[in-house]
Amino acid sequence: GAGVSQTPSNKVTEKGKYVELRCDPISGHTALYWYRQSLGQGPEFLIYFQGTGAADDSGLPNDRFFAVRPEGSVSTLKIQRTERGDSAVYLCASSLKTIGGELFFGEGSRLTVL
Amino acid sequence: AQRVTQPEKLLSVFKGAPVELKCNYSYSGSPELFWYVQYSRQRLQLLLRHISRESIKGFTADLNKGETSFHLKKPFAQEEDSAMYYCALTTSGTYKYIFGTGTRLKVLA
Numbered sequence: 001g002a003g004v005s006q007t008p009s010n011k012v013t014e015k016g017k018y019v020e021l022r023c024d025p026i027s028g029h030t031a032l033y034w035y036r037q038s039l040g041q042g043p044e045f046l047i048y049f050q051g052t053g054a055a056d057d058s059g060l061p062n063d064r065f066f067a068v069r070p071e072g073s074v075s076t077l078k079i080q081r082t083e084r085g086d087s088a089v090y091l092c093a094s095s096l097k098t099i100g101g102e103l104f105f106g107e108g109s110r111l112t113v114l
Numbered sequence: 115a116q117r118v119t120q121p122e123k124l125l126s127v128f129k130g131a132p133v134e135l136k137c138n139y140s141y142s143g144s145p146e147l148f149w150y151v152q153y154s155r156q157r158l159q160l161l162l163r164h165i166s167r168e169s170i171k172g173f174t175a176d177l178n179k180g181e182t183s184f185h186l187k188k189p190f191a192q193e194e195d196s197a198m199y200y201c202a203l204t205t206s207g208t209y210k211y212i213f214g215t216g217t218r219l220k221v222l223a
Contacts (some may be wrong), residue, residue: 042213
């Protein structure tokens with residue numbers, strides 16, 4: 001399909017472990033976003049990429065969170081020393097436009113930290 | 115800071131009844147407002163945006179700068195409208211979208 005693809009769809013890990021969540025955006029979309037959605041909440045901004053660079057990482061909650069997009073396409077969100085509070089659905093979205101464009105979301109990666 | 119408020123977590127209406135999902139925002143400049151929808155077992159997707167001034171699936175939303183609102187309306191609700199609705203804001207010249215907490219709409223037969 002041509003939509004945003006996220007893997008894994010579900011990840012269960014133990015407290016203290018390292019996890020990687022992958023996002024494959026729509027081909028040609030230079031803008032890529034990561035959001036986090038906790039139960040009963042709306043999507044919360046984490047980081048925005050324009051091409052290969054993180055234009056805004058102000059939403060990352062702390063230095064355990066890091067994201068890369070080395071070739072301007074696929075992005076990986078990395079979480080070190082996971083905590084139970086990191087449990088959430090992590091959403092990736094891409095957009096053709098840099099500003100004000102429609103966001104195309106993936107189905108999300110549900111992370112559960114035991 | 116920009117903020118989006120959706121005061122209702124759940125809204126239940128009967129089929130054929132009018133529906134209004136409320137959205138208020140706080141931003142002193144010129145915002146761009148959107149409604150995103152998530153149907154059961156589907157991904158979040160754009161429903162409509164205020165700059166397009168369009169009607170999608172019978173839904174409309176008007177930006178009221180005086181009341182800082184962007185309520186979503188439909189005159190006759192259908193069962194297939196049952197979904198989670200999120201209001202979102204972005205500001206001129208920026209890329210960051212701020213989402214509300216969402217309203218679950220249930221249309222009862």
